[in-house]
Amino acid sequence: MSTAFSTGNLTSMASRPSAAKKPPAKKAAASAKAPAKKAAAKKAPAKKAPAKKAAAKKAAPPKPAPSPTGGIYRLVRAVWLGLAHTVGAVFRGIGQGAKNLDPAHRKDGVALLLLGLALIVAAGTWSNLRGPVGDLVEMLVTGAFGRLDLLVPILLAVVAVRFIRHPEKPEANGRIVIGLSALVIGVLGQVHIAVGSPARSEGMQAIRDAGGLIGWGAATPLTYTMGDVLAVPLLVLLTIFGLLVVTATPVNAVPQRLRHLGVRLGILPDPTERDELTDDDQRYDDQWREALPASRGRRRGPAPEAYDPDSVEQEALSRRRGRPRRSAVPQPEMNRPMDAVDVAAAAAAALDGAVLHGMPPSPIVADLTQGVSVGDRAETTPVPTPVPAARPKQEKLPKTEVPDLTKAAVPDLTKSEVPDLTKSAPDEIRDLPPRAEQLQLSGDITYSLPSLDLLERGGPGKTRSAANDAIVESLTTVFTEFKVDARVTGFTRGPTVTRYEVELGPAVKVERITALTKNIAYAVASPDVRIISPIPGKSAVGIEIPNTDREMVNLGDVLRLAAAAEDDHPMLVALGKDVEGGYVMANIAKMPHVLVAGATGSGKSSCINCLITSVMMRATPEDVRMVLVDPKRVELTAYEGIPHLITPIITNPKRAAEALQWVVREMDLRYDDLAAYGYRHIDDFNEAVRNGKVKAPEGSERELQPYPYLLVIVDELADLMMVAPRDVEDAIVRITQLARAAGIHLVLATQRPSVDVVTGLIKANVPSRLAFATSSLADSRVILDQPGAEKLIGKGDGLFLPMGANKPVRMQGAFVTEDEVAAVVQHCKDQMAPVFRDDVVVGTKQKKEIDEDIGDDLDLLCQAAELVVSTQFGSTSMLQRKLRVGFAKAGRLMDLMESRGIVGPSEGSKARDVLVKPDELDGVLAVIRGEA
Structure with missing residues (x-):
């Protein structure tokens, strides 16, 4: 088994190297075939390269073939976007142009648009205009206003005429819209109830025959919740409210407006046509006519009595002696029309006569002189000088001739308009009326006030000089060079400086003027330029520049x-x-x-x-x-x-x-x-x-x-x-x-x-x-x-x-x-000789009674004496601490008190005995101050 196992292992181990060596064998075979391939490549190099590219293209995923539908889509999309951009650019240009358009032109355009709508509505409601426009107008107007659709064109025409006649009152547009809306809603609601309050279930034609959708919407909620008994009064009140808002009439002014209407219609007499004059006014009128040339004055009749200035002066002096010095002279107010005479000259003559003789001016003269500038005094009265200069353009302008700015406009009584640049002139220098200078004082002393003749008069003030014209031109040049939309509208010359009023164009910041302070100072060659932004009570910026020819104010x-x-x-x-x-x-x-x-x-x-x-x-x-x-x-x-x-x-x-x-x-x-x-x-x-x-x-x-x-x-x-x-x-x-x-x-x-x-x-x-x-x-x-x-x-x-x-x-x-x-x-x-009071300051006699050894230490000595007597403890160290003085000063104060019997002699380190009781302190202080 061991032999077999070892043999198997050897076999497996032998098989692994063979497997590992397979690729090199293939590689060797490939290397053996390489010369043949290279030879083939040398024979046909052009055919091999396309074969490889084709293989590469085949390896990539195939792209879909372009379809004609996608091209049409892209074309339509491009055309649509181009059309949209074009239309948008056109509308943006129109909007920008409308924004920069003069407000008066915009209001005229709105008025003409309303007139066009009135014509279209009239054609659709009055003459039964056929066609899509006529049907649309009839459906909208008749459906909304019902039986009163015939009045809609008239209403639109009235609003258009108001836009044309009163373009300067844009603040009233909102009020009129609110008033007309309330008026129309109230009237249509009453018409809807008067016809029988048809419901939606009866059909749209029944609502059109009544007050329309507006009347149905106004009357139905009221009749459903309250009934006709309360709905009708509420709608009547809404109608009255709309009428008051449209006519801008408060409730408390209704009787006065009705009286004015009756006077205009000739039903009531004019209460202002009165010919009754008081005696004083009659005398003033007679004086006016005597002062006027015969060709210009018209008399009502002979004067009831002569107006004697001497008697008036004596009467005024006697009244002044009998009244307190600071009592005011009452001036009653009257309001009645005057004759067609030269009011300016008459008022000047009467006013001069009144001031000269110590009498108050006539009430009629006082009312007239509030807004009348006397023409023959314009040479001596400093008036603001308007500058009718145009706005500078953005490009640099050549030097322009400055117009004459000193022509003060005299109001023409035949015209109702006064120039916008006319400003109120200052008070004129006149002689004071004779005063009761002999004043009786207490006792038998008569005191006479100094005469004004002791004070010198000054010369007439200048209203304009060549330097002012040059500065106006310089300011205009500065605004033009720095591209500031502003113009000099006028100037007022004072004795030391002249204030030039500058009006800014639309959308111009005030800071643009204040930022030019140094540039303006450089242009007018003056380092002291003061800018007021804005002038209090005016829509203008003030530039104060010193005058080269100053005047004295006496x-x-x-x-x-x-x-x-x-x-x-x-x-x-x-x-x-x-x-x-x-x-x-x-x-x-x-x-x-x-x-x-x-x-x-x-x-x-x-x-x-x-x-x-x-x-x-x-x-x-x-x-x-x-x-x-x-x-x-x-x-x-x-x-x-x-x-x-x-x-x-x-x-x-x-x-x-x-x-x-x-x-x-x-x-x-x-x-x-x-x-x-x-x-x-x-x-x-x-x-x-x-x-x-x-x-x-x-x-x-x-x-x-x-x-x-x-x-x-x-x-x-x-x-x-x-x-x-x-x-x-x-x-x-x-x-x-x-x-x-x-x-x-x-x-x-x-x-x-x-x-x-x-x-x-x-x-x-x-x-x-x-x-x-x-x-x-x-x-x-x-x-x-x-x-x-x-x-x-x-x-x-x-x-x-x-x-x-x-x-x-x-x-x-x-x-x-x-x-x-x-x-x-x-x-x-x-x-009169002066009468002095002795208790205001310490007199010379009292100063001599103060002992010389005290010197400048009177206040410290009084404080030290009060401290020692109140505490009954005479210590030098205590004076140092309490009075915050040095040892030498405290010792000197103690010696001064010893010499005056306040404290006893020194006993070494012990405190001195106090010889004065607290209740005797006031007398001691009086002796020290020299008062006793």
Whole structure:
């Protein structure tokens, strides 16, 4: 078995190598046949290669043969896509063109489309148009509107006519659609119910003979749920609502509209046709006709009585003496038509006569002069100058001639339209009416207000110059070069700057104009260009550019305004002239406090002089008293000795802090009286005192007198904040928070508007700001809480931000010369000597009674004495800790108290004996201060 097994194994093992060696044998056979194959290949090489390629192609799966159906499909698909792209491109082009089309053309297209629909509907409903269109119209219109299908063409025509006649009112389209829908639904619902409320089961023809599908849809739910009794009133209310909405008539205005309709139809008389005139109006009319040429005036008849200006003046003066100073002159309102005379010239003559003789203008003149610009005064009145410039095209334009911009349009009373660019002109300078200058003060003192002749007049302001035309051309060129769709529509010239109004084209961002600030400054050769985006109350961007020929604004011109004559409030002051050419005046009592700031040479001191001079020109010492603080010692010395001062001009910053503390005490005393007698404002209390309604209690020796306004002017706040910051800030904060109702007002001026001078508490309680040119953007933000003051050009150029305003007003501050100030001050001194109060600041006599050894340590000595007496413990180390002073200062204070008998002598390291009881402290402090 072993032999067999081994033999089998050997056999198997021998068979494996033979099997493994089979491929080499085949390989050898193949190699033996290789020369024959190579020879064959050499004989026919061209036939062998195609045979192999054919074999390779046969090995790949066969492709289906192209069918003619697939080619047709691809052709149809390509044609369809090409057609779709073409149609889409056409419609996109039409849509883009319609988008860029003028809105007026689009509205005209809609109107004509509605007219076409009206014609088609009329042909289908009125004349039974045959054909597919007629059948479709009859099916849709008659099926929807029923018996009222004949009115549908008329309705469409009315809407189309409205589109043509009133294209400028697109906001009314939605209202009209809503109103017409409600009106049609209500009427068709009532028609459906009136016919018998046919149902769907009766057929479509029955519904067409009633109110149509609209009437069926409106009436069926109501009749099914409520019945005809409630459905009809509801549909009637819906109809009335639609009628009111279409006619834009509120319910409360229905009687008035009916009266107007009756007047138009001639049923009712016109209530405005009245010929009754009051006596004053008749006299004014007669004066008008006397002032007009004979060929132009038409008289109604002889005047009932002559109009004597002298008697009117005396009557006005007597009325002024008998009434309070701040009473307003009532002006009744009348509304009646005038004769066909030259209204502009007549109104000018009557208004001049009224102002000259101290009388209010006639009510008719007041109404007419609201919108009439007098033509013969256009040369002296600065009016906004329109620029009829076309929009610049995208390509660069050559220089164009700037048209004449100074032709102010005079309204023609025969025309109903006024040019869009016409803007209201500022008040004209007129002579003030004669005032009752002799005012009787308390006692036998008669005070005469200074005459306006002491103040010089200025020349007429310019409305246009060649430089303005050049700047308009430069701005147009800049907009063209930078491809900004904008145009200059007009400009208003002020004394310092001119504001050019720029109107933007559609879809132009305002930021594109503001981004061109430096380019505009380069084009007009001016570094100070300020852009207002937009102008408050206007759809325009303002570009303020300084004038090369600046003008002076005199204080006398501002105080000679008619507005200054009509308002006799003593705290009304002149500030200057704004960029539109109008004069700026402000009532300090309404501010009620103002912060004036600006760098050196910006015009801050001139503004303070104008404020003080305005008060002296309009107020007596019984009306206004002033506290002037001048740490510089040279700014306000010209006003020394005027009777309006309540204390001499304060130049010591420490004394200024004491004066502010006195103002706080005065405010508390005034509030005590207001609370005791039940009044909320000092004006009401003063009026009650003058009328005798308020009297002192029985047994009291006090005689009640009206409180004057108290005006506190601090010329340099920074010096006060450096010396006594805590005391000054606390006093200013209390005054600004509470003093308005007490008649106390504060004017703070500084040339260093930093956060350590104008603190947050002071800013929060001083709402009115007047900023002149500052040196940095940070200073402008401190004053105005916004940039702008750093771009001012100085010398009176300022930004005025009154209380409640969002944006400041640019103005040129008024100027008063030293000679004018000296003349006004001398006049006031000649009328009355000043009466000072001794308790405002510590007087000179009290200062001499203070011991010389105390020196500047008076406050520390008082604190040390109060501390030692209250604690009954005299220790030098305690003074060091409590008062935060050094050992030498504490020892000196202890020696001063020892010399005055407050503490005993030193006993080494022990505390000193306190020789004064706590109840004796007030007397000791009075002795130390020199008060006793």
